[in-house]
Amino acid sequence: MRVSIPAALVAELTRIVGPRHILTRGPSLIAYESDALPGYRQRPALAVFPGTRDETIAVVRALAAHGAPFVARGAGTGLSGGALAGDVTLLGLQRLKRIIQVDVEARTALVEPGVVNATLTTAVAQFGVHYAPDPSSQTACTIGGNVAENAGGPHCLKYGVTLNHVLAATVILPDGSITTLHAPTTDDAGPDLLGAFVGSEGCFGVALDVTVRLTPDPEAVRTLLADFMTVESAARCTTAIIAAGIVPAACELMDQPTIRAVEASIYAAGYPQDAAAVLLVEVDGSAAAVPADAAIIEHLCREHGARQVTVAIDGVDRARLWQGRKKAFGAMGRVAPHLVVQDAVVPRSQLADVLTRIAEIGTRHRLTVCNVFHAGDGNLHPNIPYDANDPDESARVHDAMTEIMALCIAAGGTISGEHGVGLDKIGYMESLFTADTLDAMCRLRGAFDPERRANPGKVVPIHSCREWHGLARSGTDALPMPPAPVFRALPPSDDGVIEYIPSDLTITVQAGVTLAELDAITAAYAQWCPLLPWGDDTVTVGEVLRRGLRGPANAALGAPRDLTRGLTRIDQRGVTIVAGGRVVKNVAGFDLTRLAIGAGDALGTITSATLRLRAKPAVRAALAIASSAADRAAWHAFGRGPCAPLAAEEIPAAVAAELGFAATPHLVVWIGGNEAHVAATVAAFARVGPAHALPESAWRVVRARGPFVRPVAPASDPVCEALRARVIAAFAPLRLPETHHG
Amino acid sequence: MAEPLGAHTPLARAAAGLDSCVHCGFCLPACPTYLAVADENASPRGRLVLMRAALDGEVRLDDPDITAALDTCLGCRACETACPSGVPYGQLLEATRETQRAVRPIPRVGRLVLATFARPSLLRVVLAAARLVRVTGVARVLARLPGALGTPFALLASTVRERARPYRPAVPAGEDRRATVACLTGCVMEGLFTPVNRATERVLMVNGYALRRAPAQQCCGALHIHAGDADTARRLARTNIAAFEASGAELIAVNSAGCGAMLKEYGHVLHDDPAWADRAAAFAGRVRDVSELLAAAGPRPSRGETRRVTYDAPCHLQHAQRVVTPPLAVLGAIGGAALVPLAGSDQCCGSAGIYNLLEPETADAVLAPKLDAIAATGAEVVVTGNPGCLMQIGGGLVRAGATTVARHPIELLDAGYAREY
DSSP: OOOOOOHHHHHHHHHHHOGGGEEOSHHHHGGGSOOSOTTOOOOOSEEEOOOSHHHHHHHHHHHHHTTOOEEEESSSOOSSSTTOOTTSEEEEOTTOOOEEEEETTTTEEEEOTTOBHHHHHHHHGGGTEEOOOOOTTTTTOBHHHHHHHTOOOTTHHHHOOGGGGEEEEEEEOTTSOEEEEEOOOSTTOOSOHHHHHTTSTTSSOEEEEEEEEOEEOOSEEEEEEEEESSHHHHHHHHHHHHHTTOOOSEEEEEEHHHHHHHHTSTTOOOOOTTOSEEEEEEEEEOTTHHHHHHHHHHHHHHHTTOSEEEEOOSHHHHHHHHHHHHTHHHHGGGTSSEEEEOOEEOOGGGHHHHHHHHHHHHHHTTOOOEEEEEGGGTEEOEEEEEOTTOHHHHHHHHHHHHHHHHHHHHTTOBSOSSSOOTTTTGGGHHHHSOHHHHHHHHHHHHHHOTTOOBSTTOSSOGGGSGGGTTSOOOSOOOOOOOOOOOOOOOOOOSSSEEEEEGGGTEEEEETTOBHHHHHHHHHTTTEEOOOOOSSOTTSBHHHHHHHTOOOTTHHHHOOHHHHEEEEEEEOTTSOEEEEEOSSSOOOSSOOHHHHHTTOTTTTOEEEEEEEEOEEOOSEEEEEEEEGGGSOHHHHHHHHHSTTOOSEEEEEOHHHHHHTTSOSSOEEEEEEEESHHHHHHHHHHHHTTSSOEEEOTHHHHHHHHHOOSSOOOOOOOOHHHHHHHHHHHHHTSOOOOOOOOOO | OOOOOOTTSHHHHTHHHHHTOOOOOTTGGGOHHHHHHOOGGGSHHHHHHHHHHHHTTSSOTTOHHHHHHHHTOOOOOHHHHHOTTOOOHHHHHHHHHHHHTTTSOOOHHHHHHHHHHHOHHHHHHHHHHHHHHHHTTHHHHHTTSSHHHHHHHHHHHTTOOOOOOOOOOOOOOGGGOOOEEEEEOOHHHHHHOHHHHHHHHHHHHHTTOEEEOOTTOOOOSHHHHHHTOHHHHHHHHHHHHHHHHHHTOSEEEESOHHHHHHHHTHHHHTTTOTTTHHHHHHHHTTEEEHHHHHHHHOOOOEEEEEEEEEEOOOHIIIIISOOOSHHHHHHHTEEEEEEEOOTTTTSOOSOTTTHHHHSHHHHHHHHHHHHHHHHHHTOSEEEOSOHHHHHHHHHHHHHHTOSOEEEOHHHHHHHHHHHHO
8 A cells, every 4th residue: 555645745844854855756765665674675655854853843743734654763773674664754863963962970961863872982982981772783773763662782781771871852742742751850750751752662752852871981891701512501601690699791692603603704703613602791890899700700601611711801802702792693694695683582590491492493494593692681682594585494484483482472581672573573462462461552652642653553563452453454463373382480479479580680579568578588599679769668569669769779779660670550440451571671562661650540550560680789888977077079089980889878967866976967878799899999988088887777777867858850841741641541440421411 | 667687787796795785784874975964875785775676676777866876875895894794895886887887878077087097198198287287386276166166176286295305225135125016106196196106116115125117007997997887997907917917026016095905806807707817816916005015014113203193094995905004003113203093084085086076065075074083183194095085185175274284104104214315
């Protein structure tokens, strides 16, 4: 079906951007038929490239006035067919590439959506900071695209995904209205609209500018390469590293077919070609902490059968080892003419089993499966090089991929960790989510884009939306999934824990579990969920999430939105919605999890939640110093340096007295890490002034008395308020039609 | 809908190269025209898609959108360095342009230039006339003409050199002697950069190379093959292979990155000519950029003036030949030169053979960030080892009224040696 674009719209768009920045002839649109997944081709009806924010606004409003659907596109490096604009308007944002402002003090940058990810990092390198999310396409992909896809990358294992690094976004909704969405900074902030927008795959609107967090460069980095004679031993080694309480900055696994492709490319990194797998592990942090962690990792690698463990000795070596990993997809272009790139996540504990089964599936279908993936967070990328001109082989690839996805879902995983659903995964959505959850996603989309003009036909199958139910099912039927193998289920327990697999750093609990109970359960495995709100630990998980309760360690350890992987809630209509999942990374569908955190009762009642756990620092301590005695400059430097504490507060005189100090304001810090790191931190803090060591329990007193500074909520605007009201209304109780009396 | 291209066409024969593209888009930020225009039709990935579409008959090779996309390609091959899949982009571009010739002639300016370069006697006359314009100082005045009108004069004005102090190095002998080399004199190098060619000979001798002459050599044919005139390129290649074989030299030294890249590809250019394929491959294996020869020899340190120097890598050295560190070794041997890094030194300057004459608007757009980056270094000299880049950057500096000058690295090294003799 070819939808014609009205001539009046073309004329108006031409007037807005100028004739050089609009493409209407067929041949000029061929280059925009695909993104980085060329198996899908759809020709846009036209392509328009605004050069400024004002032009972008004018273009979106013109499209709205004509009721025209559109698809936003950045660099076209997506791997899900998400930026395809078949027969509609393609809105290219690559000309909006200004870094508007860098705030070195606040460590933030305000950028336009077309800024290339790596360009931002290069531009701010002089300030000793970087933009942490680093998808493998970072040299080409744009921040706007990263926001749309909630992009991940190797270093997300430690630093988190795009969602955790976006502080605000000014967006133009498909109807042409403009609002700024902020990450919550207070308790009871209401539905997290920014959290919902990030990862919405271009279906909720277009970001005009994005405020991102910049992360300080680590003081020290060690990159280790270990080679293994079986893939399973490499996978088990990964689990052992995480279980040992170390969170590497990255932990990547490449199997033999991948190693060989990389070594045949110009990015040859010197990976041993006879190894069954190599593990690339990076640890970073303070100069004191890193050597100890690296030594433990090296030991674990050898214990799991690593033949050789090499450590990158300098920046050049490190870059070379990474180069091979980051360009691995491209290098597979050498193996066969076509490549299917897959993206699924399984609980880390299932990695070894899943890999064995994937190999079996490959063998059965006579295909070579190249595995290159983020082993640390269980984010698999099984890739199959093949020849699309061979119909038999193409059919086998399709069957194998369907089986692999079913396998991952059955293992408690998800269908996309970072590539998004787009067109490619839409057929798997019904295998992963219940009809009610899919309907909830449709409702959320409807709040942002009631006419569904932004990126139509992507992410959620249209027949999943109740009001569309009954329309012809066209092209997006659920894929027939083969019977899946059964994975071991843990026995239910009566302490409110639904599932706890320590090596996955994940726990699913009933909402009524208190933080104290949660801590008691996880402490047995040297883990914790550092929600740590102001107040005490008698509060329940459900309450913390319902109100989005914040605490003093949020900046260092994550806020509720950063520590929640999934939740189940019963909304005001009585419908149960199961959002998110159990795995570290999950970009399958719209984010109903973030939406409900801090939303109060407006979106219903949270019944259970899956939380992200962290290794509890082996050594913890609290230190205090009289504010008057502190060298303010040194205090500031300490808080921002490599020994930055878990939390730092200036406490008023009364609290200082309660802790047994002179009744004057004091600076209190809470520190943690391995022994060497804590020792270095204590030494660094001593430079601030004469410091006192406190029992760790002192920190409980600080938490109970705080907060000492009331956080200020960012200003809202009428567009944002209206959007919030629409979101709440989408999940409001069903109202019976009013009957008229008399 | 057009017909699929016949199997005999150069593009169809090169089609395997298209298959290795996985569409990842890593080439986009490496492409100077994409950065300037921000349209994927002006990107390597987009151009490869269009080549494929033409091959499959989805679009005609003379479609105006297709010709515009391909004509704006600089051929800098920065995309090849960025490409993890090893797509032979340069070869695909040449094959496409050659295939295009059947349906669309080379633009008139291009035809004129190519015809001149293919005829040594005519070329000598044209270059002599150019020198005349240069010596009168007219070039410098006319360089101020707006837009494309002033471009050729600015390029010419940038080639003015002060008289170098000639010296006579000893002919290397005994243990000091390295290989015997014959220099490619080149068309523009010999015509407009004569002092650089003489300096190259002296510098090679100082570093132990014994020189041989190859008088029958002609234009390398790079301009021709880039424009799709592969027949002329092949004829010139055969002439040069024979000429350098006759010189008896072990190695061929080239001080022009563009010509050097072409000479190193003679093996590919003549690969389906049974009579010449082996000779061409052997010849290509003996070609060296002058910086490679010097780096292999040390090179011998020189005492130059104290100056702030920055280096811009010619695309055909950095991306086509993958010669990255030897020019830095040459600069390192120049005492007194304080090397300042140049942001985006691996990016094209917009010269690209005769591109700046055919597509002046895009060439200027590509040059602009380069000039900004040079200004930011505060360097007195920007060094680059290719005549096209020397003129494009030098011309841009002339028009901007900058005091910075563009020089070949050999010129600086030679000036240092000259103080010792």
